[in-house]
Amino acid sequence: MKTHLKISVSxxxxxxxSDRIAAQDATExxxxxLNTVIENYYELNLKIFQANSTIEDIDSVFQLFTDDFExxxxxxxxxxxxxxxxxxxARNQKNGGYDGTVTNIKIINKIIGLNAVVIQRIFVEKKxxxxxxGEPQMTLFEFKNGKISRIFEYW
Numbered sequence: 001m002k003t004h005l006k007i008s009v010s011x012x013x014x015x016x017x018s019d020r021i022a023a024q025d026a027t028e029x030x031x032x033x034l035n036t037v038i039e040n041y042y043e044l045n046l047k048i049f050q051a052n053s054t055i056e057d058i059d060s061v062f063q064l065f066t067d068d069f070e071x072x073x074x075x076x077x078x079x080x081x082x083x084x085x086x087x088x089x090a091r092n093q094k095n096g097g098y099d100g101t102v103t104n105i106k107i108i109n110k111i112i113g114l115n116a117v118v119i120q121r122i123f124v125e126k127k128x129x130x131x132x133x134g135e136p137q138m139t140l141f142e143f144k145n146g147k148i149s150r151i152f153e154y155w
Contacts, residue, residue, distance in 0.1 A: 031112045033146060037064055038117050041141075041148065042105045048089065049102040058089045066149040073153040101125050108136055115143045 044061040047053055062082070069082040080088070092098060104124035111118045119141065123134040137155035141148055 030114075034112055034115075034117050034141075034143060035110070037143070037146065037148060038107075038110070038119065038141060040064060042107070042121070046102065046105050048093070049098050049100070051096075051098065051100040053093060053098050055090060055093070058086065058093065061089075062086055064148050066144050066147045069147075069149055069151075071151050071153075075153070075155065103131060106133070117141045117143075 041061065041064055044057065044064070048057045048061060065082055067082070069085075071080040071082075071085045072078070073080070102123050102125050105121055106124060107119055107121045109120040117140075119139045120136050121139065122136050125132055125134060135155075137153070139154065140150075140152040142150040142152075
């Protein structure tokens with residue numbers, strides 16, 4: 001009887017441990033996928049900020065967003081729908097706002113949680129006196145089904 005009990009407890013412990021390992025693996029895979037979306041977002045934005053960017057470049061970044069996406073930037077007007085933000089990108093591009101001044105976007109710090117990522121980043125820009133790093137800025141990304149559902153700017 002004791003042998004059966006020991007075997008049962010051993011099996012339970014093995015199953016419990018393997019479930020925990022599987023859950024940790026799933027969590028890491030989820031974090032990796034969110035990280036990949038963020039990296040793509042910044043790579044695509046850097047491409048858009050160049051003088052030779054196209055409307056297709058803007059379309060590419062918007063493929064990362066959910067249909068009900070919203071952009072929140074209290075300092076610059078509040079909340080924008082997906083359509084509002086798209087029109088703003090297109091208008092900036094048409095008016096020459098994307099001129100290659102931004103040469104890089106450096107991520108300084110990143111915290112990846114469950115369906116959210118907080119980024120601290122800086123823009124690297126061409127200035128009259130050379131290439132300069134801007135002030136650190138904080139952005140919160142929220143996700144639904146692997147896509148960005150909300151961006152909240154804290155700068």
